[in-house]
């Protein structure tokens with residue numbers, strides 16, 4: 831089987847291989863939230879080939895990166911590190 835698209839973990843930068851158990855994370859809006867509370871929700875999804883090309887989705891290579899992503903999300907409301915967020919824009 832040939833991978834036509836190569837995916838990279840949005841946390842550690844590892845390349846996706848065939849045998850890896852990858853996950854995807856999507857940030858959505860919270861319909862109601864209190865002042866000062868996070869306005870996004872963190873959704874963890876199993877890897878899905880069709881959705882993996884969605885630009886709004888983050889790719890995670892495994893449990894430890896999923897934990898890191900959630901930690902970042904809970905700390906500053908974003909999955910990308912401060913550095914990555916700056917270099918992307």
Ligand SMILES: [Zn+2]
Pocket residue numbers: 839840841842843844890891892895
């Ligand atoms: Zn990773």
